[in-house]
Amino acid sequence: MSGEKKEKPRPPQEDGVVLTPEQLKQRRARSIAIASVLGFLALLFYVVTIVKLGPNVLNRPL
Numbered sequence: 001m002s003g004e005k006k007e008k009p010r011p012p013q014e015d016g017v018v019l020t021p022e023q024l025k026q027r028r029a030r031s032i033a034i035a036s037v038l039g040f041l042a043l044l045f046y047v048v049t050i051v052k053l054g055p056n057v058l059n060r061p062l
Contacts, residue, residue, distance in 0.1 A: 019027070
């Protein structure tokens with residue numbers, strides 16, 4: 001052998017589904033909407049947790 005690495009045979013590549021520009025635009029809008037809702041829920045949980053703890057949580061002895 002002359003030091004060449006043998007590559008593993010790859011399965012043939014298939015074209016798969018090709019989306020139209022309109023479908024890509026819809027996918028991006030849907031992804032942004034899902035990310036926005038997820039961010040809002042995380043913020044809501046954080047705020048509810050802080051409200052439930054109350055203002056005295058900062059006055060506790062260490």
